[in-house]
Amino acid sequence: MSDSQTTHRQAWRRTDDLTPGATRIKLVEEALPLPLDPTSALVKVYAVALNYRDANIANGGNPWPVIPNVILGNDAAGEVIAIGDKVKTLQVGDRVAPIIDTEYVSGREIGRSWLAANEDGVMADHIVFEETKLVKLPDHLDWISAATIPCAGVTAWSAIKGAGPGKTVLIQGTGGVSMFALKLCRAAGARVILSSSSDEKLAQIQKRYPAPPILTVNYKxxxxxxxxxxxTGGAGADIVVENGGAPSLVQSMKCTRRGGIVSQVGYLGNQDPAQLSELIPTIIDRRVVLRGINAGSKYDMEDLCAALSASETKLDDIIDKVFPFSEAEEAVQYVWEGRQIGKVILRL
Structure with a gap:
């Protein structure tokens, strides 16, 4: 089934101009990849959630290759408005989001294809994906909340695996992944320690979540x-959601309990290899399991959506700011400057 009335889209593409003061992204109008393949769906986008990764790609800092003039964004929520004639799992009207690594379905795949890097992302008013790359979203969430699930949500879900009642989880930072991890840890009955370089941000989080209290540490x-x-009474955290990379990884291991887990989800700091000189003796001494988190598979996303639906968990409290789609440049800069506590959203 095709929608003959929708043939073009507006999308924010990277300019690839990294000179100081230059515009990093530009709004373009372009033809959609039509007609639809028999197993594809056309999705009208209602919200796009930003991540630090988006700002990093826009500013040329992604440590992995990025195709020229790529469409930015890997978190979106929208409605199926047309489907190919062989689509079996979706129908017009379904609320969906694409997975952010379109090669990572079951978790056993050996390839990788990230949105906004290896292929175009989702910062557009319409997107087209194979049905196998789309996941149905929880009915109880609005578009803005639902858009946070594919990257921040699934990354947090993967990072805190093993958390539960009585466990202690150290979460670094106050960005989208961190706030989602905080929500999931509290729902699981785990104790949270939150770190940030801003006492003001830490105070805001403590006020937002007063009971049980959140322990905080300023990593300055x-x-x-x-x-x-x-x-932690000398024991260390059971799980660390590690965001900094080289500048903080060894210290994170030093405060992980022996046999505990460090989930490496980010690389926000200056990645100087000299800061990893103690890595090998520390990881051996602490018997730490270091696991790289590259978001998660489609199955992980489906599991997270099922968990959110079963508990009817709301995500409004992890939304920092909502920008109109036309102000994507300002939103990306806002994230690049690290001004957010939680998620930044583009509303369409």
Whole structure:
């Protein structure tokens, strides 16, 4: 089934101009990839959620290759408005989001194809995907909340696997993944320690989630890992959601309990290999399991959506700011400057 009335879209593409002061992304109008393949669906997008990764790609900082003038964005929520004649799992009107690594369905695939890097992303008013790359979204969430699920949500879901009642999870930062992880940990009955370089942000989070109280640490203190050990009675955190990379990884391991898990989800700091000189002795001494988190598979996303639906979990409290689609440049800069606590959304 095709929608003959929708033939073009508006999309934000990277300019690839990295000179100081230059525009990083531009709004273009272009033809949609039509007619639809027999197993594809056309989706009208209602919300796009931004991640630090989007700002990093826009500013040329992604550590992996990016195709020229790529459409930005990997988190979106929308409605199916047309389907190919061999689509079996979707119908017009379904609320869906694409997975962010379109090669990562079951978790056993050996390839990788990331939106906004290896292929065009989702910062557009219409997108086209194979039905196998789309996941149905929880009915109880509005478009803005639902758009946070594919990247931030699935990354957090994967990062805290093993958390539960009585476990302690150290979450670094106050961005989208961190706030989603905080929500999931509290729902699972785990104790949360949150770190940030901003006392103001930490105070806001403590006020937002008063009971049970969230323990906080400012990582501007060079010995912040020792404070984590003190807060955990010398045992260390069971799981660390690690966001910094080279500047913080060894310290994160030093405050992980022996045999605990460090989930590496980001690389926000300056990636200087010299800062990893203690990595090998520390990982051996602490018997730490270091797991790289590259979001998750389609099955992981389906599991997260099922969990959110079963508990009818709301996500309004992790939304920091909503921009109109026309202000995507301002939204990307807002994220690039690290001004958010939680998720930044483009509303269409």
């Amino acid at each position: 203190n060079s010995d912040w890992h020792e404070e984590i050990m003190r807060l």
